[in-house]
Amino acid sequence: xxxxxxxxxxxxxxxxxxxxxxxxxxxxxxxxxxxxxxxxxxxxxxxxxxxxxxxxxxxxxxxxxxxxxxxxxxxxxxxxxxxxxxxxxxxxxxxxxxxxxxxxxxxxxxxxxxxxxxxxxxxxxxxxxxxxxxxxxxxxxxxxxxxxxxxxxxxxxxxxxxxxxxxxxxxxxxxxxxxxxxxxxxxxxxxxxxxxxxxxxxxxxxxxxxxxxxxxxxxxxxxxxxxxxxxxxxxxxxxxxxxxxxxxxxxxxxxxxxxxxxxxxxxxxxxxxxxxxxxxxxxxxx
Amino acid sequence: xxxxxxxxxxxxxxxxxxxxxxxxxxxxxxxxxxxxxxxxxxxxxxxxxxxxxxxxxxxxxxxxxxxxxxxxxxxxxxxxxxxxxxxxxxxxxxxxxxxxxxxxxxxxxxxxxxxxxxxxxxxxxxxxxxxxxxxxxxxxxxxxxxxxxxxxxxxxxxxxxxxxxxxxxxxxxxxxxxxxxxxxxxxxxxxxxxxxxxxxxxxxxxxxxxxxxxxxxxxxxxxxxxxxxxxxxxxxxxxxxxxxxxxxxxxxxxxxxxxxxxxxxxxxxxxxxxxxxxxxxxx
Amino acid sequence: xxxxxxxxxxxxxxxxxxxxxxxxxxxxxxxxxxxxxxxxxxxxxxxxxxxxxxxxxxxxxxxxxxxxxxxxxxxxxxxxxxxxxxxxxxxxxxxxxxxxxxxxxxxxxxxxxxxxxxxxxxxxxxxxxxxxxxxxxxxxxxxxxxxxxxxxxxxxxxxxxxxxxxxxxxxxxxxxxxxxxxxxxxxxxxxxxxxxxxxxxxxxxxxxxxxxxxxxxxxxxxxxxxxxxxxxxxxxxxxxxxxxxxxxxxxxxxxxxxxxxxxxxxxxxxxxxxxxxxxxxxxxxxxxxxxxxxxxxxxxxxxxxxxxxxxxxxxxxxxxxxxxxxxxxxxxxxxxxxxxxxxxxxxxxxxxxxxxxxxxxxxxxxxxxxxxxxxxxxxxxxxxxxxxxxxxxxxxxxxxxxxxxxxxxxxxxxxxxxxxxxxxx
Numbered sequence: 001x002x003x004x005x006x007x008x009x010x011x012x013x014x015x016x017x018x019x020x021x022x023x024x025x026x027x028x029x030x031x032x033x034x035x036x037x038x039x040x041x042x043x044x045x046x047x048x049x050x051x052x053x054x055x056x057x058x059x060x061x062x063x064x065x066x067x068x069x070x071x072x073x074x075x076x077x078x079x080x081x082x083x084x085x086x087x088x089x090x091x092x093x094x095x096x097x098x099x100x101x102x103x104x105x106x107x108x109x110x111x112x113x114x115x116x117x118x119x120x121x122x123x124x125x126x127x128x129x130x131x132x133x134x135x136x137x138x139x140x141x142x143x144x145x146x147x148x149x150x151x152x153x154x155x156x157x158x159x160x161x162x163x164x165x166x167x168x169x170x171x172x173x174x175x176x177x178x179x180x181x182x183x184x185x186x187x188x189x190x191x192x193x194x195x196x197x198x199x200x201x202x203x204x205x206x207x208x209x210x211x212x213x214x215x216x217x218x219x220x221x222x223x224x225x226x227x228x229x230x231x232x233x234x235x236x237x238x239x240x241x242x243x244x245x246x247x248x249x250x251x252x253x254x255x256x257x258x259x260x261x262x263x264x265x266x267x268x269x270x271x272x273x274x275x276x277x278x279x280x281x282x283x284x285x286x
Numbered sequence: 287x288x289x290x291x292x293x294x295x296x297x298x299x300x301x302x303x304x305x306x307x308x309x310x311x312x313x314x315x316x317x318x319x320x321x322x323x324x325x326x327x328x329x330x331x332x333x334x335x336x337x338x339x340x341x342x343x344x345x346x347x348x349x350x351x352x353x354x355x356x357x358x359x360x361x362x363x364x365x366x367x368x369x370x371x372x373x374x375x376x377x378x379x380x381x382x383x384x385x386x387x388x389x390x391x392x393x394x395x396x397x398x399x400x401x402x403x404x405x406x407x408x409x410x411x412x413x414x415x416x417x418x419x420x421x422x423x424x425x426x427x428x429x430x431x432x433x434x435x436x437x438x439x440x441x442x443x444x445x446x447x448x449x450x451x452x453x454x455x456x457x458x459x460x461x462x463x464x465x466x467x468x469x470x471x472x473x474x475x476x477x478x479x480x481x482x483x484x485x486x487x488x489x490x491x492x493x494x495x496x497x498x499x500x501x502x503x504x505x506x507x508x509x510x511x512x513x514x515x516x517x518x519x520x521x522x523x524x525x526x527x528x529x530x531x532x533x534x535x536x537x538x539x540x541x542x543x544x545x546x547x548x549x550x551x552x553x554x555x556x557x558x559x560x561x562x563x564x565x566x567x568x569x
Numbered sequence: 570x571x572x573x574x575x576x577x578x579x580x581x582x583x584x585x586x587x588x589x590x591x592x593x594x595x596x597x598x599x600x601x602x603x604x605x606x607x608x609x610x611x612x613x614x615x616x617x618x619x620x621x622x623x624x625x626x627x628x629x630x631x632x633x634x635x636x637x638x639x640x641x642x643x644x645x646x647x648x649x650x651x652x653x654x655x656x657x658x659x660x661x662x663x664x665x666x667x668x669x670x671x672x673x674x675x676x677x678x679x680x681x682x683x684x685x686x687x688x689x690x691x692x693x694x695x696x697x698x699x700x701x702x703x704x705x706x707x708x709x710x711x712x713x714x715x716x717x718x719x720x721x722x723x724x725x726x727x728x729x730x731x732x733x734x735x736x737x738x739x740x741x742x743x744x745x746x747x748x749x750x751x752x753x754x755x756x757x758x759x760x761x762x763x764x765x766x767x768x769x770x771x772x773x774x775x776x777x778x779x780x781x782x783x784x785x786x787x788x789x790x791x792x793x794x795x796x797x798x799x800x801x802x803x804x805x806x807x808x809x810x811x812x813x814x815x816x817x818x819x820x821x822x823x824x825x826x827x828x829x830x831x832x833x834x835x836x837x838x839x840x841x842x843x844x845x846x847x848x849x850x851x852x853x854x855x856x857x858x859x860x861x862x863x864x865x866x867x868x869x870x871x872x873x874x875x876x877x878x879x880x881x882x883x884x885x886x887x888x889x890x891x892x893x894x895x896x897x898x899x900x901x902x903x904x905x906x907x908x909x910x911x912x913x914x915x916x917x918x919x920x921x922x923x924x925x926x927x928x929x930x931x932x933x934x935x936x937x938x939x940x941x942x943x944x945x946x947x948x949x950x951x952x953x954x955x956x957x958x959x960x961x962x963x964x965x966x967x968x969x970x971x972x973x974x975x976x977x978x979x980x981x982x983x984x985x986x987x988x989x990x991x992x993x994x
Contacts, residue, residue: 007472008398011389015382016401018442023408026416026423040953040993044675062985088308094301102305104552109312110493111544113501113519116536120315123533127818128755128825130318133337147817147971166312170493171449174486178456205456209487212452216409216445223412235964236971248414252645254956254989255652255674257418264415271410328827328847331820336755418653425655507646511610511636520639524613528640529839529909530823 031268034261053262063263065238066246069153070222070267073242074274077157077164077221082214084165089172103173106166114163118230121159122146125231149239152232156240159227164220168213175209176202211282215275222271243267316541317342323351323538330533351534359521361539365546368500368518371437375499376492379441383491387450388476392462402451408444413504424509435509436517440499446491453487454480489554496547518543602630605886609660610647612873613639614909620899624890631886633660651676651878659881660891663708665699665871666768666949666959669786672702673953673993678877679705683888688896695870696913699948708874709895710913711903715942716762716769716835716858716869717934718744719823719844723851724751724832733856735937740862741773741804744833748814751832758814760822762836765966767949767959768869769835773801775947776864782950782958787990793962794979801861802966802975809970817970826853835859838938839909845931855934857941870946872910911942918942957989 034054039047057063092103109117124130125145132142145155179202187201203210225245228234234241234249243263251260322330324344333340355361390402420439429435457480465475481488503519522539525532611617617635625631636658638646644664650657651671663671671677684706689697696710718739722732728750733739739747748758763769771781779797782789792798808815816825823840825831829851835858844853860866875895877887893899896914904912906924921939926932952958965982969975 005395008389008393008395011385011393012401015386015442015447016404018382018438019405019408019444022420022439022442023411023416023444024404026419027408027411029419030411030415030417037992038674040673044673060988087304091301091304091308096298096301100552100555102309103555104548105309106312107548107551108316108544111497111500111547112540113503113522113543115519116522116540116543117315119536120319120540122819124315124318126820128331128334128816128820128830129818130314130334130337130341133334133341137337144817144971147967162312162315171487171490174453174490177486178453178483208452208455212449216448219410219445223410233960233964233967236968237973238964244412247412249960252414252648253960255648255670256992257652261415264412268407268410272407275406275410326847328824328849331824331828331830418649421649422653422655425653425657430657503642507638507642508649511638511646512634513637523639523641526639526641527614528612529837530843531821533824 031261031265033257034265035258037258038256049258053258054266057259057262057266062238062241063243063246066241066243066263069239069241070243070270073153073157074218074221077160078214078218080157081161081164081168081217081221082210084161085168085213085217086172088165088169089176092169092173093176106169109163110167110170112163114226115230117163118159118227121155121162121227122231125155146232147236149236152236152240156227156231159231160221160224164217168217171209171213171216172206175206175213178209179205207282211279215278218274218278219271222267222274319537320541323534323541324348325534326350327532327534351532351538354532354535355521355538355542359524359535360516361521361542364516364518364521365542367516369546371433371517372496372499374437375440376495379443379446379495380488380492382441383443383446383495384450384476384488386447388454388480390447390451391454392457405444405447408442409448417504417508421508429509431510431512431515433515436506436515437499439505440502443495443498446494449487449491449494450484453484457483489551493547493551496550500543500547605631605883607631607633607660607881607883607887607890608658609633609635609662610643610650610658611635611637611662612643613637617903620894620902623902624893624899627893631890633890651880654880656878656880656882659878659883659887661708661876661878663874663876665696665708665710665874666951666955668700668708668874668876669702669951669953670955671876672705672707676879677707678879678881678884678888679707680709680877680888680891681706683885683892684709684896688892691896691900691915692913693870693915693918693943693946695946695948696874699871699951700874702951702953708876709891710872710874711895711900712872712910713870713913713918713942713946714837714872714911715938715946716772716837717841717855717938717941718857718859719826719834719836719840720854720856721826721829721832721851722854724756724829727751732854735855735934736857738857738866739859741859742862744859745808745812745814748808748833749812752812752814755830757816757825757831759808759833760815760825760831760835762822762834762840764815764822765963765970767962767966768871770801770805770966771947771949772858772860772867772869773805774798775867776861777801778864782952786950786952787954787993789958789986789990790983792983793986794976794983798979799976802969802979805966806969806972806975810972838911838935841931841934841938842907842909853931855937857937857944866945868941868944868946870942871948872913911938952990953993954986954990958986961986961989 035048035050036046037049037052039045088106092099092106127142127144127147131145135142144151146152183201183205184197187197192200223244225242225248228240228242228245229248232240234245244267247260247263247267250256250263318341321342321344324347326346326348329346390398424430424435461479462475465479501519503517503523506515506517507520522536522543525536525539609617621633621635624633647661651661661677668677689706692710693713696713697706700706700708700710718733720732725732725747730747730750744759752758761769774797775781777797777800779795779801780792782792809817816831822831822834823836823843826834827844827847827849841855858868875891877884877891881887894903900912900914900917904917906926912918918939921927921936927935949955950958961982965978968978
């Protein structure tokens with residue numbers, strides 16, 4: 001069995017090689033920027049300032065409000081999307097006529113690029129847009145959606161769920177499929193009720209696929225900013241100014257790579273903590 | 287629930303009702319964009335507010351947007367080109383991630399946790415952070431305006447490795463051990479035992495990889511701006527111009543671009559069948 | 570075991586073999602003179618073929634390659650490439666207010682060695698002024714812009730209002746009154762085309778005597794929250810809220826106008842060509858940019874300039890091309906009568922009077938635009954922090970549009986912009 005020792009290394013080598021070269025190394029270089037700033041007194045030269053960017057951020061109320069927006073967004077969006085994706089997957093897992101058609105149809109929002117779906121929803125939710133047109137027809141008052149401090153974040157959550165729920169339901173569906181049918185058959189013989197079946201059989205057996213969906217969805221939502229960029233620009237009154245958008249704005253619009261990397265660095269720490277807690281949650285049940 | 291998976295009538299009606307509700311929510315925007323893609327650009331807003339059912343029917347029907355798309359913008363060749371790139375990404379990226387996922391899931395080896403941690407972190411960092419160093423790297427390796435510059439940096443995908451690993455952990459260990467005892471090679475085990483039971487997740491992984499290449503345009507735009515490298519999303523974004531947005535072209539392009547991955551994945555649906563692995567396991 | 574190793578090696582080999590799919594990257598052609606290759610990042614809908622062919626004819630050793638990027642990604646693409654310091658592209662297309670911003674970062678090569686003051690006199694003065702930063706010309710103007718009031722004559726006449734003629738200039742008070750008269754049902758009276766952009770809104774406070782930034786190009790406190798600004802943006806807020814004559818939200822004003830749901834909007838001359846091509850179903854016209862009754866006449870201005878990447882390999886050759894293109898023979902070849910843009914060269918603007926296509930409506934409105942482009946144009950503030958200034962003001966304007974208090978919002982914006990500006994001090 002000694003020979004088997006190199007088997008795992010052989011298996012992971014190509015992937016790691018590519019990852020190190022095209023992800024880690026650029027990541028290290030990119031995050032390294034957080035220790036530098038551009039000096040305009042010296043014609044745009046890059047100078048080392050150590051923790052300067054972090055201190056600056058620590059004292060910046062806009063940064064803190066973006067942290068709050070990020071946390072708020074994720075606390076609502078992640079459970080909501082996982083729950084809805086689970087329901088949708090359960091529906092799509094039923095063997096009724098035409099189910100393959102539905103499975104195919106629900107792929108469409110997944111396949112449209114996030115830029116385009118953001119633009120479509122921007123038009124839909126506009127003050128004179130289609131949704132308000134329909135509300136008006138139904139005798140309901142028009143809503144400001146993206147223009148209101150109270151509704152803008154919800155609108156962004158809605159759009160991210162419109163894309164995310166069908167997408168993640170695919171993987172939950174794959175999880176359902178990997179549960180051997182015989183398990184249910186045995187349970188049916190034992191007379192296990194339907195809710196019991198969900199909690200005692202389905203969920204534990206799908207632990208790994210659910211862990212994947214939860215973690216992947218969390219990471220995706222922490223890093224999500226395209227709808228914010230295209231729909232609200234972080235407004236109104238900073239209500240949708242999530243941390244990743246703040247980083248994007250500073251890095252890619254203002255050209256201030258140092259502060260932007262600093263924000264991403266802190267965001268990364270936050271993601272690692274959250275994901276770490278999530279994986280602990282799944283480990284305990286073993 | 288009967289053994290062969292048929293349901294009672296009320297059960298079935300309920301399922302359809304739910305599916306229909308979700309369908310409506312998901313499809314209103316798509317229906318509207320479909321209708322708008324067949325409408326002259328200056329009339330798209332006519333039936334939106336106040337709302338009329340005509341918003342969903344192209345009353346002033348014109349295929350003009352599709353004409354421009356496939357004529358002036360050469361969408362046909364662009365789609366083909368992107369298809370090749372995306373399939374390359376799926377095949378190479380998929381094999382690489384499949385192997386790595388299996389390695390992480392089924393073996394204990396020194397440094398496993400550390401290396402897997404690196405894989406996890408790799409998809410927690412936004413591309414915006416890596417793009418500048420990566421661009422400089424590609425410039426220095428002389429890969430600007432080459433296919434490898436477009437494809438290779440996107441091959442290794444940490445999320446897909448993670449996905450495979452999670453699902454491989456669910457394969458009953460007894461299955462693999464039995465095969466090992468029989469002296470079957472690992473390659474054979476991967477091909478004839480692991481792959482068949484992991485088809486649904488392989489389809490999911492391929493979809494992630496396909497879409498990552500298909501919907502990518504930030505990167506190709508940077509390393510390959512020559513017309514001979516123009517990819518689907520870049521071509522779609524051309525409908526957004528400084529002075530005006532050509533909504534009908536934007537929607538037409540987006541809908542066609544969405545159809546391609548679906549047409550590819552749809553026939554694979556037949557592999558979405560409840561696994562019967564347990565019967566194949568030796569007691 | 571051997572098989573698995575072979576598999577790993579095969580995979581690795583396949584990856585390294587991928588380069589075989591690559592096309593050779595640009596084969597260098599040799600000529601007697603030192604060959605020069607220049608790259609040029611341009612907007613998708615520009616057509617550079619004529620000027621490149623003509624210039625390469627004149628200078629056989631120079632090869633110019635234009636790379637096209639769509640509008641939505643242009644700034645980002647430009648900026649990443651310039652930030653990388655890799656010298657690609659050699660020739661930079663710059664939207665005017667970014668000149669100072671790129672200049673302060675050391676990305677642009679001064680052009681004064683190549684472009685003489687005689688060359689400069691060929692452009693409208695506002696364009697030269699805003700291409701200059703710290704006393705050096707960093708970007709040569711190619712296009713300029715202005716704004717006109719577009720009017721749906723049928724809608725106004727249906728309410729008994731006489732539409733303005735092409736040389737009339739309404740006051741904002743008159744625009745508001747007309748807008749109120751026509752706003753009913755799903756018809757709205759008025760909007761700005763880019764209704765949260767400083768480009769379009771700065772004439773409001775400036776018409777009342779307000780200023781956009783301090784002399785140092787960095788101080789905003791006391792400028793963007795001055796009484797003139799607050800008065801101007803109270804008017805702006807009222808247009809959307811108190812009077813409700815303008816649609817909130819981001820549906821493009823030109824699209825609403827074209828579908829007959831918006832009676833008037835202030836927008837760019839590019840719409841003239843668009844509406845002419847779309848053959849609108851109603852009678853429409855343009856008139857001059859509005860002003861406040863007790864205020865000054867002020868118009869927006871500024872558009873694309875070309876500059877030279879300071880990290881480029883052959884900056885002299887690039888600068889010579891830019892001079893030829895913007896001040897020399899190239900300018901006339903670049904601008905065609907079918908263009909949606911307005912040239913920054915005075916001679917070309919004046920040629921509008923003789924171009925046959927421009928003699929009857931609606932294309933004759935182009936002549937109105939050419940005249941308006943030279944009526945007291947006020948460039949956007951020249952500041953290295955323009956990106957921050959622009960972004961943060963845009964957010965403030967959109968909040969005010971949604972009903973936020975103008976004074977409070979502008980005070981907050983001034984505070985935020987000030988703290989961003991500190992880094993340039």
